[in-house]
Amino acid sequence: MTATVRKAGPAEETVSIQFRGGLYTLMRLKVSNPRDQAFFTALMTKIAQAPDFFRHAPVVLDLQDLADAPPFNMAELIRRLRQHQLVPVAVANGTDEQNKAAINAGISILRGGGGEAPVPRPAEISVLPTGEPREPSAAAEPAAGQTLLVTQAVRSGQQIYARHSDIIVLASISAGGELLSDGHIHVYGTLRGRAHAGLKGNGAARIFCRSLEAELVSIAGFWRVREDMPDDLIGKPVQIFLKGEQVVIEPLP
């Protein structure tokens, strides 16, 4: 089984110090132009859409687009992000120079992992009319027998991550509970908490549930909060998928 539930790494048991491995989902903020005011204006608009979601949220600064950019003041960037109540914790995809600046500014460097997998472009997703089954793309197809099956309710505060696989939950996800999957998510009870499908960037992943009461759903990093969900679909069986950059919620046939 490759799926893990908050897998703890080798634990160092000493008198008072405990280091344990932990698995957390982090948001990555793609930094396009840290010296352009437009970047911060756009960021502010985004945050204003779901202020609770972003408040004190740890973020990883993705510097991929800045590989050839002229040097910029890392400490200043972090300070400005903090003003927006974001908490930068690390940089990713930075140059040696940028990584050094990050360390000097007191944040860490993340290598590999994250969303290196490219989000399939809309053309590859080949959106089909409502409810019609579609052939899973090779990337979306998990090996047989790798699906994580959860038979118990996922309670508030619990987080279940199906790494490299789909997840099937036969019970309900409570408000405050969280499902993460690199593939699809199926919930045969009521989805009241959060569900993140295609966590590593698979835009073809979908979420299916018998009754939608979710706080938040996301696919490949694109999300939709409860406030933006259509009222007439609340409490209904639905499927949720990505159409371009839009998270679409449709009733199941």
Add this chain to the structure above:
Amino acid sequence: MGKVIVMTSGKGGVGKTTTSAAFSAGLASRGHKTVVIDFDVGLRNLDLIMGCERRVVFDFVHVINGDARLNQALIRDKRLEHLYILPTSQTRDKDALTREGVERVLTELREQFEYIICDSPAGIERGALMALYFADEAIIVTNPEVSSVRDSDRILGVLQSRSRRAEEGLDPVREHLLLSRYDPERVERGEMMKVDDVLEILAIPLLGVIPESRSVLKASNVGTPVILDPQSAAGDAYRDAVGRFLGESLPFRFMRPERRGLFQRFLRRSA
């Protein structure tokens, strides 16, 4: 071997201590040798509710630290011969609860008692974790309102992942729901959650529904578990819950508003 039962809720003020007192008295009055332990180190309420606060010499923390023997700290109830109370310290904090210490005390108690009731503090920190860690059964005390239900849900998750039974892969802790402070009239007016709504979210078996009742506060203030008050509806409901816990099949009462005449209404208002 005695059974360890934790009274827990996540949220404070929902009636954990009242329930611990009532339940332990209920079990003892049916002839089961029972001890109730106060895990709320630093706040210490159980002895007040049980009416034995003037007889506390040694406490749970003394026993954990080896400063007193268990039998020196156990207080025998004056009303029920099978009931004992292990009070807690008011001068220490939750850090006094070590896993080894708690385990040693519980192991010793398991040999002497049929039921060991652990009255958990609120929250999901050390005190609450210690109270639930060794539990065989859990009674989740919940009020019919959203925040209490949410916290109960959280504590159920903790029971399923951080109890000894979960960590060692044993049979899971048996969970029971006790809905307290239920006011059928307010439920009917839509001001409180219905039993069914709570059950739908928490999805665990219902042990009892305790109606909101003035007798509970009165009982607390005089230091008598409400279950010993034969006039009280809450006492009746607790007796039913204890019966169900022991395997009896009893119909649920106090879930619908009582139909009162005008005269009775007037009496109640002026009471």
